[in-house]
Amino acid sequence: MESQLLRPGFLTAHQTAQALGVTLGAVRKLVQREEIRPAHGSSARQRWFALADVHAYETRRAERAAA
Numbered sequence: 001m002e003s004q005l006l007r008p009g010f011l012t013a014h015q016t017a018q019a020l021g022v023t024l025g026a027v028r029k030l031v032q033r034e035e036i037r038p039a040h041g042s043s044a045r046q047r048w049f050a051l052a053d054v055h056a057y058e059t060r061r062a063e064r065a066a067a
Helices: 013-020 022-034 050-066
Strands: 010-012 048-050
Touching: 010 013, 010 050, 013 022, 013 048, 013 050, 048 050
Parallel strands: none
Antiparallel strands: 010 048
16 A cells, blocks of 8 residues: 655655556566665655656666667
8 A cells, every 4th residue: 555645756666666667576676776766765665766766767768778
């Protein structure tokens, strides 16, 4: 269940997965491979991701796909 608390400029792990069109497990793997970092202050139980970081990852992924 997702937290009902909102942090402007941040996404939960579930929201990040939806934004990237991947599964929650894929988000975990992206974190393990250090392709995307959880925001400072998030915990292992409730991960938050900066919206700017998610967009930056999307841009890198699109550039790799185009190459």
